[in-house]
Amino acid sequence: MASESSEVVKEFRFFRVFKDGRLEFFMPPVEKIPPFDDPNTGVRSKDVVISLDPPVSARIFLPPISDPARKLPLLFYVHGGGFSMLSAFARSYHNFVSTVAAEAGAIAVSVEYGLFPSRPVPACYDDSWAALRWVAGHAGGDGAEPWLNEHADFGRVFIGGDSAGGNIAHTLAARVGSIGLPQGVRAAGVILVHPYFGGTDDDQMWLHMCPTNGGLSDPRLKPAKEDLARLGCEKVLVFVAEKDHLMDVGIGYYEELKKSGWKGSVELVKNVGEEHCFHIHNPMYEKAVELKDKFVSFIKNN
Template sequence: MEPSKANDGDILHEFFPFFRVYKDGRVERLMPMEKLKVPPSEDAEVRSKDVTISSDPTVLARVFMPRGAGLDERLPVLIYIHGGGFSIGSAFHQGYHEYVSWLVAKARVIAVSIEYRLAPQNPIPACYDDAWAATQWALGHANGNGPDQWLTEHGDFGRVYIAGDSAGANISHNVAVRTGRAGVPAGVRIVGVAMVHPYFGGTADDTMWLYMCPENSGLADPRLKPPPEDLAVIGCEKVLVFVAQRDPLRGSGLWYHEELKKSGWGGSVEIVEHEGESHAFHLLKPHCDKALDLKDKLVAFLRGTITAKE
């Protein structure tokens, strides 16, 4: 909806710059995204289409496929989870569409970009559950009988990656934890998880997260602040964490990197910092040198040409 003309006295909660809640129960998003959504496309390098993961609840995804794949060519599978404070953003947003398309073209992967339900209308854990359902749907194609032709015919499920930014990085971690505990279908190997500017508590946004998640265990909630026992079982072989020097979430990413190393998890982890930049700069300034550096490093991670290290 458009910004309201209501009096400030009608506002019950405000979480700038994400949303405000009025006394009558209405929710106003402060950065409406509807006008910035774009349809799937048939670009010169990448094709995309929208799929329905579930109809009750409604969980959608946009699937991306690079052009020119040979008849028997198998491509790594990327599961991407967008950011937006758990309350805004979309896999169909122009910025995310262009970003994931770029990764698909450069890394030559098939991507499943998840459109999860947003809080507060859909309280947390809806976003976590939707991302898990979409991940299971994608991995279900490993047996060669899945509903999506691109994934069935061209997905290499021995090379699966999960990635996300900000809130999406937090959700990516939680998907990796559930994968580690539940296991994966036969023929599936989760190679790596990439987290760009992840959120794991310790900032002013914590109050908003607790509001969006009515059933929580406070600031120590494992979905907000991963405990060692969760870090120790994340279901992948390597993790790449990006932080930005001027990002309020920088400490969150540094904390995660150090705690993961201490947890007893058997994989390898690398952290990359970009000086002088702030949160999500790679989306806000996608063509600047440091954004291109971030994206190039992520592409190399997805292609397996660099290995995360301690």
């Protein structure tokens, strides 16, 4: 007979839950790296504290500045990790966002939001929204962060994310559409890379991580038609991967957005033969470079 402490009552993709409430994650904690000035690309990075209670921070990336008078597009990025793992400060995400900043000529803000179990869902959504609002608060040129005051073009703001971060990025765009951002701030586009939405075996894991949920019809799992119709951006780019268990729900999001009455334009890119978020795990792989190049061109051309 298993003791209470060792009896597993629930098991999900990323962790199991024991009868006594303990959790066991299947992946080790992620290693975080400090910000640094990259001598190869010229991208500088630094960390900023957005809020102490709740604790929200971000890493900002500034590409080389050739013309101080020219404002740069701004990428607001939300990392993946199943709402419970990884970090904006992980090497893989640092490198990806830094590379995009360098090649797109964009200033980038990568948010460090609260993770389950220390901060259950919806902390990830609320923290990311607070961070986006903090960034937008620099549109008048008098915010707390000089890099944003001096270099960001708030008429060209892009919201991006992968996996769970893609789900959060959609929710941010929905909030922009319903709540709005300060005057002078325009969300030009949203980029969702292999986003998570409801309709997979992971749904029960999300419901477990979000005690205050609306069940399988929760609009964060299954975006409501009215949220899609008023999405607060002009263009959306959605990536899906053929061997990803999230491919069908990503395609479903694309199809529902087209039918919603939203006035913007949406493009779907299918990464044939590839797994979930392959570009983060192996960034030098030819198809990962193609994905990154498409991501960059979306920012540069809009």
